[in-house]
Amino acid sequence: MFNIERWQEIFESLSKNKLRTFLTGLSVASGIFILVILLGFSSGIQNGVTSQFERDAANSISVWTGVTTKEYKGLNPGRRIQLKNQDFNDIVDKYDDHLEFKSPFYTIWGGLVNYKNESGNYRIQGVLPDNQFIENADISQGRFLNHSDVVGAKKVAVIGNKVSQDLFKGQDPINKDISLYGINFKVIGVFYDPGGERDESKVMMPITTAQKAFNGGNNIRNMTYTVKMSDNFDEAVKLSEQISLGIENDLKQTHIIAPDDISAINVNNTLEEARKIYSLVDTIKAVFWFVGIGTIIAGIVGVGNIMLIIVKERTKEIGIRKALGAVPMSIVGMILQESIFVTMFSGLFGLIAGLGLLEVIGPLIESDFIKYPQVDFNTALITVFVLVSAGAIAGFIPAYRAAKIKPIIALRDE
């Protein structure tokens, strides 16, 4: 392997046939290049999808209501279903063993918020302290709502980072009063949300306060629960599916809704969605690997083909070498090493070109579904390993043939 003479021979024979070497190299290099790009994008899609789910807890069940569409037990269709505190509490009582975080919401869309002369329209939500974990929100200043805020229906608010920037212009908002429709609330915290600006343009307060301040009575708009995760993803999906179904049926019973009415009660189970999307990502990944490996195989077959031609062309030379005392192993070694060298060199070239391209265009991609396309170290290692074995496979048959050449036949004068 580290024999200068043999390397010299390889370089001599490669440089004597520049075009052939170039074309062989190109087929391998482009195979690896395409594989790297495909793998990069499949990981990019995975990153993108994962970050979509980071916005909120991935294992949540959300419930909201609409209008009935079917006549049921003497009740007319077109009835608007209104969720009450009681609905929320019933569900909590019934499924407490399986639920982790829970919060009802009383929401005012586009509520006017003032601080001194600054004002803006933001979503105002009455929530429970658990909502911090449901939304995956991070507290950057102050604190989130707590139990005593809720029990005492205190006039306190936690504002999103965007709200803080808009209204306070960099001042410390903690313990300042903001005014919502003329009612003053004390800011007790600022939060960040991985969902970005949209989720940070919110003002959250205890649900009790919101219902009182904005004439909500005991109405709630919607409610969200998170399901306790078990280690087994499929089991967790099953459990949250069951709970979703249970909640839907319970609500339909209490509100007297036809069992087959699909628009009155909406239960959205993100885990089920997550499973679908993850399995889609897995499928995409598998397809990308399949296509990539297919491309590499095409490259390998090309190399093998060319090595066969090379052996054919060098039949006489191999015969001479054997007559001079070359053992079959040294002939096999020579052909194999040449083939591994070509695949290795051009493959690494394709690998580096692919990684380079991902590095350059990766940050330029502005899509929610593709983020940081990259190939991790292990995958790169696997590709290199595939390359070396590919080179060996591509070279083996031609090398074996070369070793079998009988010098007497090779040396026969044409």
Add this chain to the structure above:
Amino acid sequence: MGTNSLHVLKGINFNVKEGELVSIMGSSGSGKSTLLNILGMLDEADEGSYTLDNVPIKNLNEKIAANYRNKFLGFIFQSFNLINYKSALDNVALPLYYQGVNRKDRIEKAMHYLDKVGLAPWSHHLPNELSGGQKQRVAIARALASDPKVLLADEPTGALDTKTSNEVMELIQGINDEGKTILLVTHEPDIARMTKRIVNLKDGVIIDDNFVEQVRANQYV
């Protein structure tokens, strides 16, 4: 290569002593090349025995045959069979590479043999930059480089004109004078007369085997 087998040699019995210069003659199809190939371990006889330097040559696998060829034999071919992308020097050094000689010694020894055949100034030329006679002399240097017991020459002058043939034969006679055993296949009586013993083959058998008065090639040069 068909499936029909053809008996080419039908009972050959002869000995060559060390230092002999033997020519094997015969018309085409007489089996002289087959004989040489068997002697050169490029081919194996169906029956019979072959002993070289007290070593019985039989049941050869490829690896052993390669090692014996490398150690015992030097080949000279009609069409020279030089490797065309290697310089004259590297061609001569090739058998030494397969003997496992290190690079420095290889080059030194190859240079010595090139000098012996009078081609030292051409050492870095490629074969296609050399004349036919020069090519054959490179091939002779290559055959000598591994210091073999026997040189086997298959029509060494077949592709050369008379003048160059004589030059090559002079070189071969010189090598023989130094004690090297040489077997030479030819169909030219002029060339055969420059050896010391002529074996005539016809239809796979030896029809006569005579020691002759050697004609020195240098008287023609």
